[in-house]
Amino acid sequence: MDTVAGLFLNDYVMQIVTMICINIIIVSGLNLITGVTGMLSLGHSAFMSIGAYASALLMMKAGFPFWLSIAGATFFAGAAGALLGLPILRLRGDYLAIATLGFCEIVRVIFLNLPAAGKALGINSIPYATSAPVAVILAVLGLLFMRNLERSKFGLALRSIREDEIAAEMMGINVARYKVLAFTIGSAFAGLGGALYAHQITFISPNDFGFMKSIELLCMLVLGGMGSLIGVVAGTVTLTAIPEILRFASEYRMVTYGTVLIFMMVFRPQGLFGNIRVNV
């Protein structure tokens, strides 16, 4: 019995670790868009769903192998980010937030009505392929990519846009181009995370990726600290693990969740590890 319990616990823990790594990939993409570049996006889960559906369909309908499927999903989500970014990234602050929110709903409704995506039933029996090691490796590579990007001349340009868009433009930065670049890469990360999610849970439906999911991702980022990769990890670990730890008191989970965020905003608005203000 002991070994069975140990095995169960181990599997359970591995599953949470995998979930954390997937969320780290997704939230680091959101960090690039919102924390580094200063564009408030409430539609991040839409790109996650594009990645999830794309990978599931590529693998099940087109017979792609796992690695090719998630690569394709990353590409599709990035392309969707670029296509959306071109028209809407001239918007700023709350206007941009509302536009991304609208996009999030559009994507959800499209998948809800798309026969190929199983409509409201979603897609089930997706081949399981996201093992914990795969997720850990991809999360580490993703974080390394983001660190190197942020400290490069391109990352500096993105940070300057967050600080002062007009001054950045006047210093020779093609602001529109860099905003689309950040949005594309950030969306691609969401797509990769979504694809890994699909192959871990093996069942996806449109309502897994609604507006609330976007808010949840944003909460992870805000809790950890915008613009900080350590913050991305800390926020994601905390908010992915807390609901599991509090499973015995499931009625109060969301209350705890909300309380944590209220206290954070009052006492440490820059997040656990953040050291910048982001005025979106």
Added chain:
Amino acid sequence: MEKHDKILELKNVSLHFGGLKAVNDVSFSMGANEILSLIGPNGAGKTSTFNLITGVYTPTSGDVLYKGRRVNDLKPYEITRAGMARTFQNIRLFKQLTVEENIILAMHNLRKIDLVRSVLSTPFYYRELGGVKKQAEIYLDYFGLMEHRNIRAENLPYGKQRELEICRALATGADVLLLDEPAAGMNPSETEQLMVTINRIRKELSKGVFLIEHDMKLVMGISDRIVVLDYGRKIAEGSPEEIRNDRRVIDAYLGKEVEENAEA
């Protein structure tokens, strides 16, 4: 003056917002190594003129020429690449970036490193960054900002923030600097220091400086020539001596200031 000496030229430039003529048929030119000042009462169209030159606005009519090339339709970042960089009336530094990062950002278009090699952090990435940092040190040293290079720009004293903004504009590699009220909010000794700096930039670095300024001591002290605007029109142009004695300028601008001083 020979034609090729004119690095910047405005030809009958107008800017209309509906019925409001913010800039009305203004023409003047600037030499490559000249300190030119633009003065006039508030709302005369000085900053609008800067915005026309730097690509924020497109002229309703007329042409802006930079090194003989028509730059009416260039975007602000293209103007900077072409060789004109500006500062702002209200300081616009990248507040939460370090002093050094502010300078390195300005060198963006001079840097030769691609996205792939940046993300892979190849040896070339570190070599390139080393070269850029060295260049930034030269700029910072020139402005006496070396000791502050690792602090956030927002933590610099006010006068130093103004200087950093000028330093940042220089770091773009620009040949012409457009300074929008660089002495605003400065105390007399900071203004004194600013005059020295502007003169050095012109003499030692052979740049052209075009400035908007209300501080007459600074304007009269360092300008080669002065252009005066009032209600969007150019009402005078000439040496500081000529401007000081120009009847229209005294009526429109200089005289008013004396009255204001008398009231205060």
